[in-house]
Amino acid sequence: KAGVTQTPRYLIKTRGQQVTLSCSPISGHRSVSWYQQTPGQGLQFLFEYFSETQRNKGNFPGRFSGRQFSNSRSEMNVSTLELGDSALYLCASSTQGATYNEQFFGPGTRLTVL
Amino acid sequence: DQQVKQNSPSLSVQEGRISILNCDYTNSMFDYFLWYKKYPAEGPTFLISISSIKDKNEDGRFTVFLNKSAKHLSLHIVPSQPGDSAVYFCAARNSGAGSYQLTFGKGTKLSVIP
Numbered sequence A: 001k002a003g004v005t006q007t008p009r010y011l012i013k014t015r016g017q018q019v020t021l022s023c024s025p026i027s028g029h030r031s032v033s034w035y036q037q038t039p040g041q042g043l044q045f046l047f048e049y050f051s052e053t054q055r056n057k058g059n060f061p062g063r064f065s066g067r068q069f070s071n072s073r074s075e076m077n078v079s080t081l082e083l084g085d086s087a088l089y090l091c092a093s094s095t096q097g098a099t100y101n102e103q104f105f106g107p108g109t110r111l112t113v114l
Numbered sequence B: 001d002q003q004v005k006q007n008s009p010s011l012s013v014q015e016g017r018i019s020i021l022n023c024d025y026t027n028s029m030f031d032y033f034l035w036y037k038k039y040p041a042e043g044p045t046f047l048i049s050i051s052s053i054k055d056k057n058e059d060g061r062f063t064v065f066l067n068k069s070a071k072h073l074s075l076h077i078v079p080s081q082p083g084d085s086a087v088y089f090c091a092a093r094n095s096g097a098g099s100y101q102l103t104f105g106k107g108t109k110l111s112v113i114p
Helices: none
Strands: A005-007 A010-013 A019-024 A031-038 A042-050 A053-057 A064-068 A074-078 A087-094 A109-113 B010-014 B019-025 B032-038 B045-051 B056-059 B062-067 B072-077 B086-093 B108-113
Touching: A005 A087, A010 A019, A019 A087, A019 A109, A031 A074, A042 A064, A042 B086, A074 A087, B010 B019, B019 B032, B019 B086, B019 B108, B032 B062, B045 B056, B045 B062, B045 B072, B072 B086
Parallel strands: A010 A109, B010 B108
Antiparallel strands: A005 A019, A019 A074, A031 A042, A031 A087, A042 A053, A064 A074, A087 A109, B019 B072, B032 B045, B032 B086, B056 B062, B062 B072, B086 B108
């Protein structure tokens, strides 16, 4: 089974621009979560989508948004980029069913804002 | 307010000895705990988990211990191998929240010295 894939792997943007990141979950997984990893804050939860609906949202400004498509693929958008948005953005997918499911992570998208 | 804390940013251990990584949490609603390992330029990889109804879970060289009264868990790696050198993240989940959101610690960098 293919793992979680994220595109692109690397991005360089300038302040004020917007960016869209893509995530394809493991086949059959309907839950997709996004996390931001920075050296100072570790991994922080952005939001989770399940069956095209946002199920939970972390404590991030409205500039961060996402969506999920009917095939479970998900996109994350950041508008009006700031220097502090430079981070590794990780996507994770999970199966529905058992209560205690681990999340499977993709390799991440490294975003650099100049 | 950091709900999951890993107070040791780094740990060095000789090959063949035991590695003990610690994690504390403050949210009593957490009922499922996971450990992830992360290599540079890769996403976190699930290692082992434990439910709050247990106090120990073992998988090969890896054992996780949970002390609910102290809100503390630890990961033991015996024997440690150079390939275990990575950043280890402790994560927790509230399964009653209807979401797969994980709350992570900031990680502990383990170095296993040959």
